[in-house]
Amino acid sequence: MDLDAxxxxxxxxxxxxxxxxxxxxxGMLLFLVAxxxxxxxxxxxxxxxxxxxxxxxxxxxxxxxxxxxxxxALAMLxxxxxxxxxxxxxxxxxxxxxxxxxxLMQLLVCYAFVxxxxxxxxxxxxxxxxxxxxxxxxxxxxxxxxxxVVPPYYLLxxxxxxxxxxxxxxxxASTRIGKVIRAAAHNPSMVSALGINTGLxxxxxxxxxGSLAGLAGALAAPVRSLTPGMGFSxxxxxxxxxxxxxxxxxxxxxxxxxxxxxxxxFGSLGFPLFTDGLMYLFMVIVxxxxxxxxxxxxxx
Amino acid sequence: MLEVQQLSKSFGGVKAADDITLSFADGSLTAVIGPNGAGxxxxxxxxxxxxxxxxxxxxxxxxxxxxxxxPEIVRHGVGRAFQVARIFPxxxxxxxxxxxxxxxxxxxxxxxxxxxxxxxxxxxEHAMELLGxxxxxxxxxxxxxxxxxxxxxxxxxxxxxxxxxLLDEPTAGMGTEERWRMIDKVHELxxxxxxxxxxxxxxxxxxxxxxxxxxxxxxxxxxxTGTPDAIRRNPAVIEAYLGSEHLAGEAI
Amino acid sequence: MTELQAESARERVVEPLSxxxxxxxxxxxxxxxxxxxxxAFTVLAALPFxxxxxxxxxxxxxxxxxxxxxxxxxxxxxxxxxxxxxxGMFFGLGAYGFALIMQRTGLPIPVAFICTLLFTTVVASVIxxxxxxxxxxxxxxxxxxxxxxxxxxxxSWVSLTGGDQGLxxxxxxxxxxxxxxxxxxHLYIASCALLxxxxxxxxxxxxxxxxxxxxMIRDNAVRASFIGxxxxxxxxxxxxxxxxxxxxxxxxxxxFVSGAYPEFAFWTISGEGIFINMLGGVTTFLGPIVGTVLxxxxxxxxxxxxxxxxxxxxxxxxxxxxxxRKGLMDFAVEWYQARRDAHxxxxxxxxxxxxxxxxxxxx
Numbered sequence: 001m002d003l004d005a006x007x008x009x010x011x012x013x014x015x016x017x018x019x020x021x022x023x024x025x026x027g028m029l030l031f032l033v034a035x036x037x038x039x040x041x042x043x044x045x046x047x048x049x050x051x052x053x054x055x056x057x058x059x060x061x062x063x064x065x066x067x068x069x070x071x072x073a074l075a076m077l078x079x080x081x082x083x084x085x086x087x088x089x090x091x092x093x094x095x096x097x098x099x100x101x102x103x104l105m106q107l108l109v110c111y112a113f114v115x116x117x118x119x120x121x122x123x124x125x126x127x128x129x130x131x132x133x134x135x136x137x138x139x140x141x142x143x144x145x146x147x148x149v150v151p152p153y154y155l156l157x158x159x160x161x162x163x164x165x166x167x168x169x170x171x172x173a174s175t176r177i178g179k180v181i182r183a184a185a186h187n188p189s190m191v192s193a194l195g196i197n198t199g200l201x202x203x204x205x206x207x208x209x210g211s212l213a214g215l216a217g218a219l220a221a222p223v224r225s226l227t228p229g230m231g232f233s234x235x236x237x238x239x240x241x242x243x244x245x246x247x248x249x250x251x252x253x254x255x256x257x258x259x260x261x262x263x264x265x266f267g268s269l270g271f272p273l274f275t276d277g278l279m280y281l282f283m284v285i286v287x288x289x290x291x292x293x294x295x296x297x298x299x300x
Numbered sequence: 301m302l303e304v305q306q307l308s309k310s311f312g313g314v315k316a317a318d319d320i321t322l323s324f325a326d327g328s329l330t331a332v333i334g335p336n337g338a339g340x341x342x343x344x345x346x347x348x349x350x351x352x353x354x355x356x357x358x359x360x361x362x363x364x365x366x367x368x369x370x371p372e373i374v375r376h377g378v379g380r381a382f383q384v385a386r387i388f389p390x391x392x393x394x395x396x397x398x399x400x401x402x403x404x405x406x407x408x409x410x411x412x413x414x415x416x417x418x419x420x421x422x423x424x425e426h427a428m429e430l431l432g433x434x435x436x437x438x439x440x441x442x443x444x445x446x447x448x449x450x451x452x453x454x455x456x457x458x459x460x461x462x463x464x465x466l467l468d469e470p471t472a473g474m475g476t477e478e479r480w481r482m483i484d485k486v487h488e489l490x491x492x493x494x495x496x497x498x499x500x501x502x503x504x505x506x507x508x509x510x511x512x513x514x515x516x517x518x519x520x521x522x523x524x525t526g527t528p529d530a531i532r533r534n535p536a537v538i539e540a541y542l543g544s545e546h547l548a549g550e551a552i
Numbered sequence: 553m554t555e556l557q558a559e560s561a562r563e564r565v566v567e568p569l570s571x572x573x574x575x576x577x578x579x580x581x582x583x584x585x586x587x588x589x590x591x592a593f594t595v596l597a598a599l600p601f602x603x604x605x606x607x608x609x610x611x612x613x614x615x616x617x618x619x620x621x622x623x624x625x626x627x628x629x630x631x632x633x634x635x636x637x638x639x640g641m642f643f644g645l646g647a648y649g650f651a652l653i654m655q656r657t658g659l660p661i662p663v664a665f666i667c668t669l670l671f672t673t674v675v676a677s678v679i680x681x682x683x684x685x686x687x688x689x690x691x692x693x694x695x696x697x698x699x700x701x702x703x704x705x706x707x708s709w710v711s712l713t714g715g716d717q718g719l720x721x722x723x724x725x726x727x728x729x730x731x732x733x734x735x736x737x738h739l740y741i742a743s744c745a746l747l748x749x750x751x752x753x754x755x756x757x758x759x760x761x762x763x764x765x766x767x768m769i770r771d772n773a774v775r776a777s778f779i780g781x782x783x784x785x786x787x788x789x790x791x792x793x794x795x796x797x798x799x800x801x802x803x804x805x806x807x808f809v810s811g812a813y814p815e816f817a818f819w820t821i822s823g824e825g826i827f828i829n830m831l832g833g834v835t836t837f838l839g840p841i842v843g844t845v846l847x848x849x850x851x852x853x854x855x856x857x858x859x860x861x862x863x864x865x866x867x868x869x870x871x872x873x874x875x876x877r878k879g880l881m882d883f884a885v886e887w888y889q890a891r892r893d894a895h896x897x898x899x900x901x902x903x904x905x906x907x908x909x910x911x912x913x914x915x
Contacts, residue, residue, distance in 0.1 A: 047689070097874055103635060103689060108830055108873040111823060116866035123860065236700070236819075243693050273715070277704030283697045288682055291690045371777050380778075388771035391764075399764040403779045409786065410761040414582050417761065460779065 006270030017148025019265045025154050025223075027261025028161035029216045033234055034241040034253040035168065036212035042248030043185040043205045046099060049110030050090070052235030053117040054083045054210040058217025059226050060125055063132040066221075072135035076218045083214025084207040091206035096199070114231070121228045132221040157219055164212065169250055181205060185248075213238075240283045246296020255294060301326055302464050302496060307346055307356035307366075309520075316342040317353070318520040324464070329490050330498045331511035335540060339520040340500045341383070344466050348380045349373040360463065379462030383469045385453035389442035393433050393452060396441055397424035400459045423459065430489060431455045447478050451485065458493070465490075467499035471506065479503060483510055508532065516540070581759070589752050596744040600737050609740050610808075611852075615844050616747035617804040621821075622828040622840035623754055624797035629826070630834035631758060632790050633770030635688065637822050638695030639798055641679075641702045642672055644817025646799025647806035648706065648713060654723045661728050668803060669796055676795035677788070684787040696819060703817045718813035723806065733807060743804050750797050755837060757793060766790055830872055833879025842881050 009015035033055055040048045062079035066072060090113070098105045138153040172178035184191045184201045192198045213234075224230070241260050245252025260279060267278040286294065302324040309317040316339050324330055332340050345351040347358055349370035358365040365373050388396050398416045401424045402408060407417060416424075428434040431451045436444065441452060450470060457465060470486055471479040483506050490497045501507050507514060508528040516523040516537050524534045531537055600609055621643050628634045649668040653659060659667065683694050706713045714720055725733040733739050757763055765786055768776040777783045806812045815821070824847065832843025854864045872879070 094870075094874070103692070104629075104826065104830065105873055108827065108869055111827070112866040112869035112873065114866075115862035115869070119860045119862035119866075122862075239693075240697070243697075271708075273708035273710070274704060277701055277708060280697050280701035280704055284694065284701060287686075287690065287694045287697065291686050291694075371780060374778050375780060386772055386775045388768050388775070390771055391767060395764065395767075399761070399768050400779050402761045403765065403768075403776075403781050406780075407761050408765040408781050409789070411757060413761065414756075414759050415761050415764050456775065456779065 001271055001274070003270050006266060009266070009269050014148045017145050017150065019269065020262070021145075021148065021150050021154055023262040023265030024258070025157055025261070026264050027258040028158050029220050030234075030237055030241050030260055031254050031257035032161055032164060032216035032219070033213045033238040034245070034257050035165070035250055036209035036216075037238050038242045038245070038248055038250065038253045039168075039212075040206055040209040041242070043181055044091075044095075044099070044202055045185075046095065046106055047103065047110075048095075048206075048209065049107055049235070050113045050117065051210070051213050051238060052231030052233075053114055054087060054213035054231075055217040055220075055234045056117070056121060056226075056228070056231035057086060058083045058211075058214025059132075059221040059224070059230065060121060060217075061214070062218035062221045063130065063226060064125075066132055066135065072137055075132075075135075075221075076215070079218025079221070080211045080215040083217075084211035086214075087210025088203045088207040090210070091203050092199070095206065096202065114235075118228045118231070125226075125228075127228060130226040132226065134222045138222070151223075153222060160215075160219060164215070165250070165254060172250070237279065240279055242293075244283055244286045244293055246293030249293070249295040252293055252295035301359075301361060302347075302498075303357075303359040304347070305357040305359065307343075307358065308354050309342060309346055309351055310354055315520045317346060320356070320517075320520075320522055322515060322522065322525070324496050324498060326463075326496055327494050328496055328513060329487075329511055330513045330515060331507045332498060332500045332515045332517060333502070333504070333507055334517035334523070337519075338517040340517055341468060342520070343517065344380065344468055344500065347373075347464075347466065348378055374460060374462075377461070377463035378466065379457035379460055379464070380466040381450065381454040381457045381468060381470065383472050385446075385449040387441045387449055387452050387456065390440065392438050392440050393428065393444070394424070394437035396452060397427050397455060397459065400424075400456050401427065404460050427455050427459050430458065430492065432485065446473055447482060450482065454486075454489070458489070462495060464496045464498065467497065469500050469502065471501065471503060479506060486510075582756075585752065585755055589748050593744060593748045596748075597741050600740055606736075609736075611848060613740060613743045613804065613808050614848055615841075616743040617801040617808065618824075618828070618848065619747055619841045619844040620750045620801035620804070621798045622825050622832075622844050623751060623837075624794040624801070625822075625825040626829050626834055626837075626840045627754060627757065627766075627790055627794045627797075629829060630839075631763060631770060632766040632787060633773075634684070634787060634791070635692050635826075636695045636791075637692045637819070637826075638697070638699035639794065639825055640819065640821030641695075641699035641817055642676060642795040642798035643802040643805070643821050644699075644702065644706065644812075644814075645672055645675060646802025647812040647816045648719065648802075649799070650803040651719050651723050651806045651812040652712070654725075655719070655721060658726075660726060661731075661733065665803065668799060672795050672799040673792055676792040680788045680791035680795075684791055685784055696822070699817065699819060699822060703814060703819075706814050706817055713812075713814075716814055719811045722810045725807075739807060743808070746800060746804060750800055751841070754797060757790075758837060762786070762789075827869060829879070830869075831879055833881035833883075833885075835879075836881040836885055839879050839881035843879060846880065 009019055033051065036054070037048060037051050040046060040051075058079040061082040062075040065078040066075035069075070094109055094113070095106075098109050134153065138151075138156070140152055143150045143152060143155075172182060180191065180196060181201060184196075184198055188198050191201070216234075217230075237260060241256040242253055244259070245254070245256030259282070263278055263282060264275060268275045271278055290296075304320055304322045307317055307320040308315070318339075320343065332343065334340055342351065346353050347365070349365070349368055349372070353366050356366060360376055360378065363376060365376060365378070368376075388399075391399065398420055399408075402410075402415075402417065402420045405420060405423075407420065410417075425434070428437060431454060433448065433451055433455065436448060439448075441449065444452065450472075454465075454467065454470070467486060471482050474482060483501075486497070486499065487510055499511075501511075508531075511528065513525070514528060514531045515525045516531060516534075518540045523540055524531055524537050526534070596612060599612065603609075621639070625636065625639045628636050628639065646668055649671050650664055653664040653667055654661070657664070679695075679698050683691055683698070686694055707716055709715075731738050731742065733742060765776070765781055768779070768781065769783055769786060773783050802816060805816060828843035828847050829840055830843070831846050832841065833839035850865065850868060851861075854861045858864065876883070
């Protein structure tokens with residue numbers, strides 16, 4: 001425990017900015033992953049325990065694409081698109097078999113794939129830590145805001161994440177597709193009776209959710225190291241975020257992600273060994289006070 | 301004696317129960333009827349504590365049950381069977397009865413004996429026999445026919461030795477012949493056990509045949525009460541069920 | 553949807569699990585169980601004198617630890633319908649608690665054992681009181697959160713627990729009542745004894761009136777409360793009882809490895825517990841034991857054959873979850889039931905999921 005470091009930082013505007021942005025980034029990446037998770041839960045009523053694997057694949061796809069093509073934009077695209085396809089296939093072939101059943105069954109199928117995916121990555125890319133490195137476009141000096149250090153890449157990250165949030169929020173609320181998706185969430189048999197292919201909707205939503213996690217992984221690739229186990233910690237954290245924010249709530253995912261990001265960032269100053277513990281403690285407190293999360297609705 | 305006084309419950313602007321005052325004598329058999337949405341199930345829910353009344357009293361032998369928790373009300377002697385049987389799907393009929401009787405005997409937390417207990421067996425046996433389920437004792441509840449599940453549901457309500465038994469549409473979902481068998485059973489039960497029985501029913505033939513006393517609800521209010529003959533001739537009842545074209549020039 | 557349809561839709565979601573049937577003659581069944589337990593113990597205890605393979609005996613000890621853990625989890629999952637993702641925390645607490653008590657105090661082993669159980673009772677009561685009122689998936693999440701919290705505490709309280717290195721320095725084993733746990737054979741026999749006694753006790757819980765109360769809660773908690781059952785108290789009770797057996801498993805593990813490691817409290821322990829229950833089947837009492845044996849064999853064989861253990865295990869899990877949809881013991885019981893029915897009248901078997909049986913399958 002190092003409370004002096006924490007209070008010292010809170011007193012310094014430079015440190016506040018640096019740590020704050022860092023926490024913001026963590027939060028934004030987490031938001032992308034968590035919003036995918038919460039979307040899948042909200043529409044398909046299934047808890048996607050493989051979600052961390054999509055994050056992982058997004059990162060690895062992006063890294064390999066960048067190494068082969070040198071284009072950052074292409075890397076991001078492949079990360080998101082690759083995981084979207086993966087998500088579609090996975091959902092149609094496997095997940096659809098366990099809808100409506102036990103949570104246990106869903107958990108087991110997902111657990112199985114987590115194991116399989118981790119080993120697949122190890123098989124193709126090797127178990128060592130890999131790095132993508134910062135793309136040349138962003139190898140510029142960092143910005144100094146109020147004395148705090150802000151790498152420009154962070155700004156891109158924040159921009160993308162907020163953009164996605166806006167598109168999702170507006171898209172679901174006002175477009176026709178959004179309405180169809182929300183209807184399918186509430187009453188699938190009705191939607192299917194109207195002649196709409198619910199299977200396609202389910203597959204698309206799952207693909208969308210998965211690709212959001214993949215996009216997060218791709219965005220994170222330049223600033224994180226890649227390893228087959230990277231999906232797991234993201235999974236746990238995105239879980240905490242969705243559960244704290246409320247399963248099925250996009251706003252909840254945003255708020256929850258920001259909170260967790262900031263807790264991580266400032267918490268690692270004051271409690272370097274117990275940073276994870278802080279997160280779990282926070283989760284426990286929120287869940288005990290409000291089991292459905294801050295913005296969650298009752299599960300039917 | 302079960303007395304309901306000025307029982308009222310609103311949801312938003314809708315009066316699901318509007319100033320209902322009734323009394324049910326000990327050992328009486330009453331049918332509660334009314335068009336859909338009349339508030340029959342709401343009435344039951346209010347008595348059993350599933351809903352908390354906005355106003356009014358529910359007096360069972362003088363004790364006011366309004367506002368108490370459902371398990372508490374059950375303990376005071378109100379039993380209820382449900383429109384869709386709420387049973388324990390994976391237990392056999394016998395196990396269900398033993399467990400329910402055991403729970404009533406406050407033996408639900410015993411750890412040191414093996415199940416079933418001798419003291420519990422006889423009562424469970426009696427209950428199964430009363431409902432005609434004794435032959436099916438080893439059938440798993442989920443595999444029972446719909447009608448038998450409803451009987452089991454009633455049995456679950458009965459093992460607690462209620463003073464008042466509320467049956468929510470005991471014949472719901474059944475074909476004509478099965479209905480009569482079910483209502484005969486209900487009648488037989490009432491006759492043997494000598495408890496107050498109130499049942500919600502839609503089939504008018506059955507109601508007029510079986511029930512000595514009928515309560516008609518409409519839009520949450522009591523429209524009429526009385527013997528089958530009186531109800532049959534009651535103009536307000538006729539209008540509610542059949543529409544005002546049968547009444548010359550009366551506005552509602 | 554009318555109330556009728558809504559109700560049936562809700563009811564259908566509950567997949568009825570069937571568990572061993574009624575004791576028709578309870579006293580005789582109890583004696584039968586006792587006999588089986590004694591026989592099993594005798595066989596197990598004789599093994600060191602029949603085979604000289606330490607690997608076999610190690611295997612049995614590990615099975616004892618995980619078997620107790622998995623069976624206690626089944627009490628929660630299979631009998632009461634409480635799906636806990638955090639049950640592993642008690643396994644870890646048992647290991648660390650016992651190891652720390654032995655390292656730091658001079659208490660005799662039986663006393664340390666009891667103290668660890670008391671410690672587990674306190675922790676389980678507090679956590680349980682908070683968690684058991686939550687329903688289903690929320691219960692699962694919060695138990696997981698608590699487990700990860702405890703895991704974090706273990707990792708970060710380095711001065712007490714040794715952090716991510718684990719608790720080192722071994723466990724002192726003063727002799728008690730002629731039992732010397734530093735002697736491998738003694739340790740082995742003690743583990744077997746704990747396993748058999750633990751199973752007997754859990755069996756008694758399952759077949760007692762309380763056990764049937766749990767089944768009622770699993771099938772229809774609302775109706776159970778209408779019958780007069782205090783659902784919250786029953787759930788809390790089984791939560792704590794299950795925790796005790798889980799922590800006993802942890803204690804066996806800590807003696808076996810002469811220490812305690814953070815992995816004992818990691819969520820994968822809970823995951824393996826759930827998986828074991830699926831493998832062996834939740835509808836019979838001994839299903840988890842069968843599952844434990846299978847999982848350990850699987851673990852050991854696969855890690856020997858390939859370093860891509862994850863893929864193999866994953867495929868096996870898929871096979872059970874999507875293909876078989878039930879555990880091994882479920883199959884055994886259904887097969888047995890089918891044979892019985894072929895020769896005479898029997899009760900109907902359930903269409904899917906668990907099996908309906910009216911006979912007491914031994915164990």
